[in-house]
Amino acid sequence: MKWLKRIGIIFTSLLLLGIGSIAAAYFYVLPDLPDVATLKTIQLQTPLRIYSRDGKLISQFGEKRRIPLKLEQIPKPLLQAFLATEDARFYEHGGVDPIGVLRSAFVLLSTGQRKQGASTITMQVARNFFLTREKTIIRKIKEIFISIHIEQLLTKDEILELYVNRIFLGHRAYGVGAAAQVYYGKNVNALTLPEMAVIAGIPKAPSTTNPISYPTRAISRRNIVLFRLKEVGDISEAQYVEAIKTPNTASYHGAEIDLYAPYISEMARDYMVQKYGEEQAYTGGYNVYTTISSKIQIAAQAALRNNVYAYDQRHGYRGPYKVLWDSSLPEMIQPEVDIIQSKLKATSNVQDLIPVAVISVTEQKVHVIDKTGKSYWIEWDGLKWARSFISDTRQGSAPKSAFDIVKVGEQVWIRVVNGAYQLAQLPSVSSAVVTLDPYNGSIQALVGGYSFSQSQYNRVTQAKRQLGSNIKPFVYSATLEKGYTLATLINNAPINEPDTRQGIAWRPKNSPDVYGGPTRLREGLAKSINVMAVRAMRLAGLTSTRQQLLDFGFNPDDIPRNESIALGSPSVTPLQVVRAFSTFANGGFLVEPFYIDKITDPHGETIEQAIPTIACKNEISQAQADDPWAETFAAMSEEHGIVTEEEHKENLSCEIDSEFRYAEQVISPQVSFLIRQALKSTIWGGGNWSKGTGWNGTAWREQSLKRRDIAGKTGTTNESRDTWFSGFNPDYVSTVWVGFDDHARELGRTAWNNNLGKAQIYGAESGAKTAGPAWNEYMSSVLKGLPEKPDTPPENIISVRIDLETGKLTRKTDYTTRFEYFIEGTEPTEYVTDSTSDTNIFINNSEEDDLFQ
Template identity: 65%
Template sequence: MKWFKRIIIALFSLALLGIAAIAAAYFYVLPELPDVNTLKTVKLQTPLRVYSSDGKLISQFGEKRRIPVAFDDVPPQLINAVLDTEDARFFEHHGIDPIGITRAAFILLTTGKKSQGASTITQQVARGFFLTREKTYIRKIKEIFLAIKIEKALSKEEILELYLNRSFLGNRAYGVGAAAQVYYGKELEQLTLPEMAMIAGLPQAPSAANPIRNPERATNRRNWVLSRMLEKNNITQAQYAAATQAPVTAKYHGAEINLYAPYISEMARDYLVDKSGEEEAYTGGYNIYTSIDSRLQIYAQEALRDNVYAYDERHGYRGRTKVLWTDTPLDTDSIIARLKKTNAFQGMVPAAVLSVDELSAQVLTSEGEEIKIEWPGLNWARKFITNKRQGKAPKTATQILTPGEQVWVRNNGEFWQLSQIPKVSSAIVSLDPHDGAIRTLVGGFSFHTSQYNRVTQAKRQLGSNIKPFIYTAAMEKGYTLATLINNAPINKPDTRQGTAWRPKNSPDRYTGPTRLKMGLAQSINVMAVRAIRYASLDTAIETLIRFGFDPADLPKNESVALGSPSVTPLQVVTAFSVFANGGYKVEPYFIERIEDAYGDVIEKSNPTLACTPTPAAIIEETSEVDPFASMADELQAEPATPQPISLCGNSDSRYAPQIISEQTAFLITDALKSVIWGGGNWSKGTGWNGTAWRASRVVKRHDIAGKTGTTNESRDTWFSGFNPSLATTVWVGFDDHSQELGRTSWNANGAKDQISAAEAGAKTAGPAWNEFMKNALAGQPEVPSSPPDGIVSVRIDLATGKLSRKTDHTSKFEYFISGTEPTEFAPQAEEESNDIFIDESPEDLFQ
């Protein structure tokens, strides 16, 4: 009994000492213990993601790959796999596992090695968020006390959710959501049992047991996890047998980019970095939803790429990229090894020419694929001499290629063809004209080679794209679509530039008095200059400023009328949107909303709306249009059906300023439709084309309007146009402004509808606009052209612009703002009248 009492006293003393030691340890580390309540609002470091408006992932920025998941969204078998592997008694203990600690202590006493840490999942959460991984006693003490405090502050599910989202699982993947995507390209619910077991085995050795780098060791770890699940009765013997025999299918999967749009994603990244700072932007888990429409963006990218290739190829083939061999061919492995030193580029792949026949060539790609390129894929390749000169059309493949050459090839959608990296640049941007949402934006041919965003950064001369705004100024001063302006050489120069500036037409032809609508549709230079003289230079510049152009970019001379100002494509498409929406200048925007890591909206766009703000109490009304009283009833045709005032928005809405009247916007739009559809009567010999007649054959819609633009020596080419729902601008040119786009001669191997002669807006930028708008508007019904209130339609004489009683090809119905329509009838054939056109000075009319 005496020894027993001594043992009891000793044990009791040891217990007291243990309690005292624990208390002492607690109070010793207490000042260094962080507040575990911060875990309730912990902000996991997640990357910045940029999306299209319809939810397609465009880009991801940030070092750590993490896809936070809620506890309820984790498959039960994955939870079982993790718990059976890491902490089988997780739902039974209170932060520390006495059995595990006893086992670890026994191993330490018997072996002297700290081979088992006995850390529960709660302890691992404590270590992951607040401590380091160093194996020291003081760190272990802190870990234990933190684990106990965490168990009191959070539920078991909350603790496990933090663990599942925090753990590093290799390949920059943090958390099980990211691991599923990185290793298998799947969502969690799509994982199979062996894949779940593989992920569950990663936390303890994410590098050593990595299934990509070390598949054998990863398989052993996976099978051990499965054995633990079998031991805990969470899987059957049959499931275990099947899962352990499953092959390792893990491979690296990048971020699930659904839409490659690097220029817009870079704009979004820049915006958030400027707003929040780089570190916060990259780790705060923000999701930026842009205004980009993924379907339209793909069409825009394809249209720009196809158009750049077309321009580049019609100017000729610049030859091989290098020579791989001359006399003795290399073996296949050596060829592939050399080709792999060159990366694929914009759909083009490097290839070696193996053999050349009369009308075909056999090539080997860097992927080891042998391809036969037939004559249709080669015959474009006449020799490039300069941007203005090309060699003769080749007749055989041997005139183009030689075995041993390294070249570029691409699949154009129909067949493989010889290709080359284009040197020309281009940009395309589209807006919703009703609120300014940027629906597409492509800042260049290749973001990989140039991050320069030509939509927002490149200021290039506008050329004839400026003429609709010049005519707007003139019409606001009194011109109409029927006004005759003298299409004759200008002998009264503008001397503001210091020299005698005498603009000429291109081509250098003059037709005398010509109606304004035809002058705009055919982009007649001298008529635009006379229009700016009529409106006055100051008035024209003020009008351009209203449309959003920078005053600093507008020279104070008449060259403005022909597009000498340098502007960005984004400014241009914004200005053209004014015509599409009835006269309102919307503010372009590209971010619809920004969400934080928890899905809460922290910023939302409030776009300017192209409509009239009206209180709810006001009822939409229409008014009758009085017919022109002095005209016979038969002269009034297609009387303008009055439209309701465009009402929209709410008390929080912002409204775009109306910078021109709805009537003026309608008339300019009507003239811009003639740019595409022309006019006159072809069967009577009076038909004529506008400069963009190709658009009518490709887009095949009557609700489109547009304007071409070409600068001196074809250094910049433009096409801007719209329908009521979408406005688009395309620019093509060289980044080096000293380079001309040049001209091409007729290619005997080309198609009948090939583009040749001097490059210009209609031929160089127009095809991209045509292809894009054709696809973008496909399936949408045409929007009928309905004149707004205040517009009348009267029959005019085509020669004089005055009223006509005739109903033949010499007359047509034309729109006017009520009160501006002609009041005189055209003279009969035997009558003479000199007062049939308007110009700035009588003596300069026919010179």
């Protein structure tokens, strides 16, 4: 009995000592224990994601890749794999597993090695959220107490959800959602059983058991996970046998980008960093939904690339990118394929250009291989363009064979054109494309350059370039605002006036240098006649014209106080230009461009929502309401999200709710309509070709779109340093700019290439030939399948038949006449007579004003 009593005393003493030790340990670490209640509101470090308007992922920013998932979104076999491997008794213990601790201690005492850990999933959550990974007794004590607190605060499912979203799984992947993407390029629900087992096996040692860095170890660890699943009864013997035979299929996958649009994603990233700070922006899990349409963006990028390739090709081939080996040396032996491949791997693909090595040349064919060892044949049709580049204004003679173009051993570029391979080169010219919705200012597409990897300079928002003739619609709008009309005759004659202050003469010239005497304003704008633009500006006055340009949103510092503005001397960005042109498409309203529609937090809650400016009058009179134009506007309003059809029927004043703002009206709907009509003549021309009076506007190539609801304007500066095309239909306004980043470099000219057909572009570069083709290709894609929309005149617009030579009223109905639009009260009142002696009535105020004011 004494012996039993002593044992009892010892046991009780040890028990009390243990309890006391635990209590002492608890109170010792208590000041350092975190508030585990923060787990209820914990924000996982989730990267910043940028999306298109239609939900396509454009880009992802952040050091840690994480795709937070709800527990019910994760496949059950994947959860079972984690539980079987990491904590089989997870749903039975209270945060610390006594059985696991005893088992681990027994293994340690019997073998002297730590072959089995005792950490539960809850303890791993405690360590991952609140502690470091240092192996000390104090850290372990803290881990135990924190785990117990966690179990009291959260349910088992909530703990497991935190674990599978927080756990580090190698290669910057945090959580199973990111791991599925990084290793297999899949959504977690698409993983196979062996792939799930691989991911579940990583937490033990993420750096050395992940399937990319250490595939053999990863497969070994996977098989252990599969064995545990079989052992606990989660999979059958047959499933186990089949799964362990599966080879490793893991490979690195970057963020699953659906839409490559780097310039707009960089704009969104910069906005988020400026607004929320770098740390919060990159880890706060924000989702930025831009206004970009994926379909339109893809079309814009393709059109820009194809256009700069076309410019580069007609100016000549600049030679190989590199010479990998000199095949002209007699002793030179062609390297082995693997050596050629290793040399090629030093050069990355650029856009759709593939670096290749020339390994053989025949009379009209070239054999090349790429960095993977794949070989290609470039036929003569893909080579014959490549006459040599001499300068921006000179090219060599057309090549007669492939030997005139390339040599064995050269590294060149190729791309796919209409299913065939074509010799290519990195473009040296730059370009930009931007598209707005004219009714709310949302940016539908934005391409700031040929290649973001080569240059992050965003030419849409940062490049200020001379506007050239793209400025003329704004100049003419000031003239129309003063009461002049599309039928007003302006003298198309040379201007030669001295500048008394500088002692020089300013002699603006037409391009080409041809003059036709009295010409109607419509035709002068459509043909982009320089001297007429200067005289039209004088009709409105320099001060009024300059103010008109400021009303269109241009910066005062960019608009000089001299008459050169009539020919496009101001330097502005493509974004400013497309915004200004939108006023002609939407009835005269200056909308504010915006590219972020909304921003949501990690839980999908909207924290920022764009409030766009809408091209809509605050009040519309009953006369307007009764006008057919109001119905057209109502349809457009509904389509562009301004108001619903029901709202419009109830309130013809076009009121809008607090989610929108009214855009400022900078020109009247009537002037907007008249400029729109003149810009349609830029495309469709006028006169009667069968009678010898037909004429083309500068944008006649856009007739290939076969749409009567498009309008546009070309633009070319002196020496063709900048070329523009801006155009629109009722749905989209787009501006294309082409030029060199070096302002001093001219776009030059090209000669006829005898190897190419009649469709080739040659001669001096210009807005029509250099920027226009990109707009043409782009809008052909964007507008495909969309019905044409009528352009109904607004109120106070009337149409009368005029004589084309004099602009006066006429009773004739033949080819010498046409119906012309006028703002009511400005139409001609005098009829033309049969005599032609009185037709020389035109406005020529070239001597009325000083050159500079």
